[in-house]
Amino acid sequence: MARLASSMWALALALFTAVSGCLAATVVVVNGTASHAIPSTLFGQMFEDINVLNVYSVLQNRAFQQVTPNTTAALDAWHPVNGASINVIKDPKPVSAALPNSLQLKIPSGQNGRIGFSNEGFWGIKVDAAWTYTASFFFKFPNKSNFRGSFTIALQTSSGKVLASKSVGVSGSTTSWTRVQVQLRPSTSAKDTKNNFVVTVNSAGGQTIDFAMFSLFPPTFKNRPNGMRIDIAETLVEMGPSFFRFPGGNNLEVVATRWQWNATVGSLLDRPGRVGDWGYVNTDGLGLLEYLTFFEDAGMEPIMAVWAGYALGGTNLAENQLAPYIAQARDQINFVIGDPKKSAPAALRASLGHPKPFALRYIEVGNEDFFAAATYPYRWRDIVANLSAEFPQLQFIATTNTFDPLLSPNPTQYDVHVYQTPGWFAENAFMYDGFERNGTTYFEGEYAAISTNSSNIFGTPETGRLPWPTMQSSTGEAAFMTGLERNSDIVFAASYAPLLQTPDLISFDAGQVYKSTSFYAQKLFSVNRGDEYLPSTLPSRNGTLFWSVTRSKSSRSVIIKISNTVATAAEMSFRLPFRTVESKGTLQQLHGGQTASNTPAQPHLVVPVTSSIRTGKTFNFNAPGFSVNVITIKVA
Ligand SMILES: *[C@@H]1O[C@H](CO)[C@@H](O)[C@H](O)[C@H]1NC(C)=O
Ligand SMILES: *[C@@H]1O[C@H](CO)[C@@H](O)[C@H](O)[C@H]1NC(C)=O
Numbered sequence: 001m002a003r004l005a006s007s008m009w010a011l012a013l014a015l016f017t018a019v020s021g022c023l024a025a026t027v028v029v030v031n032g033t034a035s036h037a038i039p040s041t042l043f044g045q046m047f048e049d050i051n052v053l054n055v056y057s058v059l060q061n062r063a064f065q066q067v068t069p070n071t072t073a074a075l076d077a078w079h080p081v082n083g084a085s086i087n088v089i090k091d092p093k094p095v096s097a098a099l100p101n102s103l104q105l106k107i108p109s110g111q112n113g114r115i116g117f118s119n120e121g122f123w124g125i126k127v128d129a130a131w132t133y134t135a136s137f138f139f140k141f142p143n144k145s146n147f148r149g150s151f152t153i154a155l156q157t158s159s160g161k162v163l164a165s166k167s168v169g170v171s172g173s174t175t176s177w178t179r180v181q182v183q184l185r186p187s188t189s190a191k192d193t194k195n196n197f198v199v200t201v202n203s204a205g206g207q208t209i210d211f212a213m214f215s216l217f218p219p220t221f222k223n224r225p226n227g228m229r230i231d232i233a234e235t236l237v238e239m240g241p242s243f244f245r246f247p248g249g250n251n252l253e254v255v256a257t258r259w260q261w262n263a264t265v266g267s268l269l270d271r272p273g274r275v276g277d278w279g280y281v282n283t284d285g286l287g288l289l290e291y292l293t294f295f296e297d298a299g300m301e302p303i304m305a306v307w308a309g310y311a312l313g314g315t316n317l318a319e320n321q322l323a324p325y326i327a328q329a330r331d332q333i334n335f336v337i338g339d340p341k342k343s344a345p346a347a348l349r350a351s352l353g354h355p356k357p358f359a360l361r362y363i364e365v366g367n368e369d370f371f372a373a374a375t376y377p378y379r380w381r382d383i384v385a386n387l388s389a390e391f392p393q394l395q396f397i398a399t400t401n402t403f404d405p406l407l408s409p410n411p412t413q414y415d416v417h418v419y420q421t422p423g424w425f426a427e428n429a430f431m432y433d434g435f436e437r438n439g440t441t442y443f444e445g446e447y448a449a450i451s452t453n454s455s456n457i458f459g460t461p462e463t464g465r466l467p468w469p470t471m472q473s474s475t476g477e478a479a480f481m482t483g484l485e486r487n488s489d490i491v492f493a494a495s496y497a498p499l500l501q502t503p504d505l506i507s508f509d510a511g512q513v514y515k516s517t518s519f520y521a522q523k524l525f526s527v528n529r530g531d532e533y534l535p536s537t538l539p540s541r542n543g544t545l546f547w548s549v550t551r552s553k554s555s556r557s558v559i560i561k562i563s564n565t566v567a568t569a570a571e572m573s574f575r576l577p578f579r580t581v582e583s584k585g586t587l588q589q590l591h592g593g594q595t596a597s598n599t600p601a602q603p604h605l606v607v608p609v610t611s612s613i614r615t616g617k618t619f620n621f622n623a624p625g626f627s628v629n630v631i632t633i634k635v636a
């Protein structure tokens with residue numbers, strides 16, 4: 001009976017294997033001779049201010065930049081406390097030329113007690129008892145008074161419970177701008193982020209006091225002044241990025257309010273801020289020096305763009321209008337790498353504490369200039385000719401479509417952008433295989449699967465736009481990334497975009513950071529890069545299963561990345577040509593349902609899981625539906 005059962009079972013299994021095609025494994029033969037080195041810049045990040053209101057300071061509308069005085073909108077995020085009257089005024093004696101507006105507090109006569117105002121932060125304020133907050137502001141009495149009293153500077157819950165507070169004396173004879181700075185140490189952490197920053201003054205009433213340039217910072221990443229929020233910076237670093245493309249993007253697609261390096265450096269009092277083409281105020285608190293310092297701290301190299309004379313809406317500068325903008329681009333580059341003895345912008349950098357030049361190899365000329373392709377030939381020519389004459393060591397990246405129009409000098413780098421469906425990414429995993437190997441190289445400077453409906457790219461979630469990355473979108477991107485690795489002899493860099501905020505790679509609120517499924521896919525590729533590419537049996541060009549193989553010489557391991565872009569699991573069989581192959585490897589697997597997303601409601605729904613798997617010179621692997629897998633095996 002037992003024998004019969006077991007042989008019948010074997011027969012059933014054999015029949016099942018024969019009839020069900022799904023057990024026919026895809027065979028992948030790996031070639032042990034590398035075809036090319038993986039470029040050190042291959043995976044990085046792209047960021048511009050447009051998709052995040054503020055990643056570095058806690059207060060919102062902290063300096064009344066670019067608001068219309070005497071309007072309700074100018075008081076955005078500010079609220080009166082205890083019957084105070086507050087208004088944003090165009091100050092006849094402003095704190096600085098760049099910051100013309102002040103917050104005027106009027107305490108009605110006969111009003112007693114602590115009276116003032118509060119700021120609600122950006123989506124709230126996280127109050128953590130482990131942190132010391134540095135709070136500061138400027139104040140003056142517009143007219144001398146004989147008042148003597150104190151300011152109280154506090155962090156409070158929405159119900160008014162004081163979590164931290166400090167008082168400082170104040171005299172009504174202070175008629176010129178005076179800075180107040182205090183350290184706030186919360187006695188307890190707040191249970192949520194619905195907290196306020198509150199400044200009050202004890203007054204018998206009748207006083208008028210002006211305030212400007214508020215600042216509230218918890219500890220920052222590496223304790224840098226005006227630095228990055230620690231949890232966001234650590235999440236960026238966790239991805240293992242090699243470069244950072246900045247400052248845009250759309251920051252380079254406006255004229256008057258474009259990002260201008262010199263309006264973002266030095267004292268915060270000298271930064272006017274600007275309203276970009278996304279319609280809100282950029283504080284420029286994260287200025288050029290803060291960016292560069294962060295890249296150094298994070299071990300990334302900048303890919304820096306300069307404005308190229310074109311703006312959305314059709315502005316194209318004529319050739320004879322370019323000179324001042326080319327001069328400004330030269331200054332911008334000199335701030336980063338110039339010699340302080342020879343260049344004023346470089347001397348400014350030295351005076352701000354960084355005499356040594358920063359690392360810089362790549363300059364991008366504009367952003368998405370395929371929108372203004374007709375004028376790009378002369379803009380590209382003049383900008384590149386002038387800048388390369390001064391900086392022969394730099395490489396310039398063109399931003400039109402590849403080879404359209406033809407440019408002189410012939411670009412050796414193009415920045416290619418694509419926002420598409422997950423299916424498009426899988427279908428285009430072979431996009432770069434057909435490109436000529438002739439010295440022209442490519443930067444996939446912005447890419448993301450953002451819709452499942454090809455008629456609805458940039459549309460609404462109702463018709464297929466993704467509110468959050470999903471396993472379907474992330475596996476599509478990962479399929480494309482296997483193609484980037486295979487073609488990394490000509491693709492030198494790639495960055496997902498947008499980087500921060502809903503529905504992008506990394507989302508956050510006042511208290512937390514949310515890592516999307518695409519974040520984990522990016523991280524799996526970036527931190528498991530290897531340093532040379534090993535050719536292997538090619539995936540099917542119109543298939544749904546994609547892979548690439550690299551080797552890390554330093555860790556003597558082979559790294560296999562696999563993306564399964566559909567719901568059906570795929571059986572694979574690998575053949576490795578090495579003398580010895582360890583019998584156990586490490587599998588890092590990101591796996592979830594087609595529409596599974598990490599959201600604030602379920603931040604950890606899909607996270608990579610690391611396990612040990614059986615390997616050898618030949619071994620089988622089952623790639624689950626909608627999965628990104630990295631198998632690492634020691635070989636010799
Ligand atoms: C392995 O790859 C190398 C370098 O790309 C190539 O020259 C060689 O022909 C390949 N060998 C096999 C067996 O495919
Ligand atoms: C501010 O606005 C109020 C009402 O909108 C108006 O009465 C007042 O004159 C304005 N003040 C200034 C200085 O413009």
Ligand SMILES: *[C@@H]1O[C@H](CO)[C@@H](O)[C@H](O)[C@H]1NC(C)=O
Nearest residue numbers: 104141142143144207208209
């Ligand atoms: C300050 O004094 C001047 C002149 O006396 C007066 O015009 C002005 O309204 C006063 N300002 C405030 C805010 O009280």
Ligand SMILES: *[C@@H]1O[C@H](CO)[C@@H](O)[C@H](O)[C@H]1NC(C)=O
Nearest residue numbers: 260262263270272324327328
């Ligand atoms: C920045 O420099 C440009 C000239 O390159 C100048 O027009 C502009 O006013 C400067 N902005 C600031 C805020 O200094």
Ligand SMILES: *[C@@H]1O[C@H](CO)[C@@H](O)[C@H](O)[C@H]1NC(C)=O
Nearest residue numbers: 319322323326381382385386
């Ligand atoms: C530099 O730019 C100016 C202004 O567009 C242009 O006239 C000039 O030809 C450029 N210089 C070189 C060396 O191309």
Ligand SMILES: *[C@@H]1O[C@H](CO)[C@@H](O)[C@H](O)[C@H]1NC(C)=O
Nearest residue numbers: 403410411412436438439440
């Ligand atoms: C490489 O090939 C492309 C397409 O044929 C061509 O347009 C481009 O100019 C070539 N690049 C170089 C550096 O010759």
Ligand SMILES: *[C@@H]1O[C@H](CO)[C@@H](O)[C@H](O)[C@H]1NC(C)=O
Nearest residue numbers: 453454455456459462463464
């Ligand atoms: C795809 O998007 C288009 C354009 O927004 C819309 O008309 C169409 O209904 C969408 N299709 C589906 C299946 O949602």
Ligand SMILES: *[C@@H]1O[C@H](CO)[C@@H](O)[C@H](O)[C@H]1NC(C)=O
Nearest residue numbers: 427430539540541542543544
């Ligand atoms: C896949 O591509 C091959 C050749 O490129 C073609 O013969 C085949 O019909 C395609 N299969 C599908 C399902 O599109």
